[in-house]
Amino acid sequence: MRVIYIAGYGRSGSTLLDIALGNAGGVAGLGELTALSRHVWPRDEYCACGERVRACTFWSRVVERWEAGAAPVGRAGQLGQMGQKNEEARAGGIERRLAHLARAQRHLEALPGIARLPHPARALHRRETHALFAAISREAAGDPVAPPPFLVDSSKLPGRGFALAATPGIDLHVIHLVRDPRAVVWSMSKSIARELERGVQKEIRPRASAYVAMRWALVNRAAERLCRKVGAQRSARVRYEDLVADPAGTIATVLHPWRDREMPLAGTHGGGEGVLYPAHQVAGSRHRMKDSLVIRADEAWRNEMPAARQRLVGVLTGAMAHRYGYRTETIRPSSASLAAGV
Ligand SMILES: [Zn+2]
Numbered sequence: 001m002r003v004i005y006i007a008g009y010g011r012s013g014s015t016l017l018d019i020a021l022g023n024a025g026g027v028a029g030l031g032e033l034t035a036l037s038r039h040v041w042p043r044d045e046y047c048a049c050g051e052r053v054r055a056c057t058f059w060s061r062v063v064e065r066w067e068a069g070a071a072p073v074g075r076a077g078q079l080g081q082m083g084q085k086n087e088e089a090r091a092g093g094i095e096r097r098l099a100h101l102a103r104a105q106r107h108l109e110a111l112p113g114i115a116r117l118p119h120p121a122r123a124l125h126r127r128e129t130h131a132l133f134a135a136i137s138r139e140a141a142g143d144p145v146a147p148p149p150f151l152v153d154s155s156k157l158p159g160r161g162f163a164l165a166a167t168p169g170i171d172l173h174v175i176h177l178v179r180d181p182r183a184v185v186w187s188m189s190k191s192i193a194r195e196l197e198r199g200v201q202k203e204i205r206p207r208a209s210a211y212v213a214m215r216w217a218l219v220n221r222a223a224e225r226l227c228r229k230v231g232a233q234r235s236a237r238v239r240y241e242d243l244v245a246d247p248a249g250t251i252a253t254v255l256h257p258w259r260d261r262e263m264p265l266a267g268t269h270g271g272g273e274g275v276l277y278p279a280h281q282v283a284g285s286r287h288r289m290k291d292s293l294v295i296r297a298d299e300a301w302r303n304e305m306p307a308a309r310q311r312l313v314g315v316l317t318g319a320m321a322h323r324y325g326y327r328t329e330t331i332r333p334s335s336a337s338l339a340a341g342v
Contacts, residue, residue, distance in 0.1 A: 001134065001137050002173065003152075003164060003170050003171065004021065004150050005160075005175070006177055007157070007158050007174055007176050007226050008220065009156070009179075009216045009219040011187040012179035012184060012240050013244065014154040015031070015032075015285040015287050016287055016295050017175065017238065017243060018030070018154035019279075020243070020247045020295065021254075021255075023277060026149050026150060027150045027255070028136075028140040028279065029152045029278075029279055029280075029281055030152055031281030031288060032153075032156065033282060034153075034155035034160050036053075038106075040053050040282050040283055041053055041059075041063065041098055042098065042099075042102075043201070046199060046289065047282060048280055048288040049280050056280060058139060058279075059282065062132075062136050063094060063135075066135040067097075069134060069135060101125065101128040101129070101132075104125040104128070108125050108159060109160035110157070126167045129167050129170075130168065133151060133169075133170060134169070158219060162229065173230065173235070173258055175237075175254060176223045176235065177238050177240065178240065178324045179239070179241070180321070180326045181313050182301050183240070183298070183301045185212045185305075186300065186301035186304065188212045189207065189209060190206060198286050199283075199285070199288055210312060214316055216317055217317050233257070234258075237324075238250060238254060244295050247295045
């Protein structure tokens, strides 16, 4: 199963990239798949198709297939030493299996969690994740003789990427998505009100600039390590700024070395120039809840972000930001926002 994992920090356009990839032929965008077992299915949250996930034809069939295909994966010696908890998880209903998987995910997918993994959680995570991707792959292919599509998981967490890289049966490709840290810090300094139907499951509170800047560096460094793990042939770095300037060109460049010759680049979704259609992205930003969208750059920080805040972010992220091609000289915000003291 060929999986494209989008790794990186928040507010970097991962949902837009997921949707854009999903509009290319032979690629299925799934959203932040880590959320399916953690809260989307248990709380019956909204799918990008507009239905609640349990009423969505795609995900309800996936979960049905997952439940039916509970056979363990891999060679007996590899995954056979499962603890009692694993046996319990396999025997239980889908709700229990999801709860067990969610618990394993919390151990495994957090940034520093890799090293302190207990073995039973690792085995359970591999087995259930493989079973889930197998179910998705069969459902997304539609026609049983059609080649299985690339499956896009935009969960972002580097730790999950490492876990997927270690899952037998998954051929992992990684896109490391980066965005100018000043734009990320500015975006995260705003709050977003809870709006279930528009894909915001809980109120998003503003975050302190220094915390976001340091976290940006930490997560992106981990994403770089993930790229090194899968190798240059299976990894690519995409900058948000390049994606929004030329979505089709960026997607074509990324997919070109990975796709089979017979796979069409053009998507099957009709529409005008640059119009994209979300599919069944299971979690992610509000963009996924639109019927259709055209990707546009959000560069509000250039007009609004105070110079002192920009300098702080520059000090905390400078060397890495430069490496990604971001010049961190201060951009003078408009006098109106300075007067407002934002
Ligand atoms: Zn759906």
